[in-house]
Amino acid sequence: MNHLLFTLVTGVGATILMDLWGVARKPLFGIAPPQYGMVGRWLAHMTIGRFRHDAIAKSPAVPGEHAIGWIAHYLTGIAFATLLVGIGGPAWVARPTAAPALAVGIGTLVVPYFLVQPAMGAGVAAARTPHPTAARLQSFVTHLVFGFGLFAAGRAARFMFST
Secondary structure, eight states, X not given: OOHHHHHHHHHHHHHHXXXXXXXXXXXXXXXXXXXXXXXXXXXXXXXXXXXXXSOGGXXXXXXTHHHHHHHHHHHHHHHHHHHXXXXXXXXXXXXXXXXXXXXXXXXXXXXXXXXXXXXXXXXXXXXXXXXXXXXXXXXXXXXXXXXXXXXXXXXXXXXXXXX
């Protein structure tokens, strides 16, 4: 089995499931999907030496920020799948199980809580948002869904590449 292809399918599949959850939140709970264009804006501003913003939405727009954000979002999903495959090793690739995938999914909360949100002006773990507890819960559930996606996509990739 090609481990690189397995990891790519797992990361992309998990990220797609996470995005489907983001879309489903609107009709189910009235919660808008994440705005990855803001991530693209943040990343694009890094090229001119600006790493932190008081409020990313008030920072000047950057051409291509939506594409930059979405590409970064999927590359991050692949990177986290790589982490899972690295932690789980050949045994997890041979037989993906839920516990390590869910642990990695929940563990990925470190990135938005302590890097992305503070750098984009939302504070540590969304502390500067209007409803920090709700924002934290949304992030937690979304990353839990991502963890489940790692498991489901890993199982699907295993099935696809087992021949």
